[in-house]
Amino acid sequence: MRKRKKYLKLRNKQTGKMDLAHRRAASVLLGRPLLPGEVVHHLDGDSTNNAHENLLVLSSQRFHAHIEHVLRQERRGQVHLFPEMLQNVRQRPRGTLFENIALE
Numbered sequence: 225m226r227k228r229k230k231y232l233k234l235r236n237k238q239t240g241k242m243d244l245a246h247r248r249a250a251s252v253l254l255g256r257p258l259l260p261g262e263v264v265h266h267l268d269g270d271s272t273n274n275a276h277e278n279l280l281v282l283s284s285q286r287f288h289a290h291i292e293h294v295l296r297q298e299r300r301g302q303v304h305l306f307p308e309m310l311q312n313v314r315q316r317p318r319g320t321l322f323e324n325i326a327l328e
Contacts, residue, residue: 231271246274250281263288 232245250264251257253276258264265280265288266273282288294304 232274246271246279249274249276250279253279254281261285265291 233242234245234248235241236243236248244264246264246266247258258281261284263282263285265282267278267280270278282291298304
């Protein structure tokens, strides 16, 4: 049975609801709330590392699942046919989080 990842949650003082820390960090760095459907990806795979240089905002869950699949295949030794498509994911982000929003 697969262990479920635990994410740090923080209470939103305005709404009273609980927010995931990595989504709040991305929102603060972007200077705007995340759009519906946007996903925050941890570049190093560590869900507890919410440093801004480790976060990448992706346009959809579908794109996030695709990236995770390709990276998993590469760890198993299978080469991706179009490595340039994942250039933004592999490189360490420079500048602000807003500059590193990856679109499909």
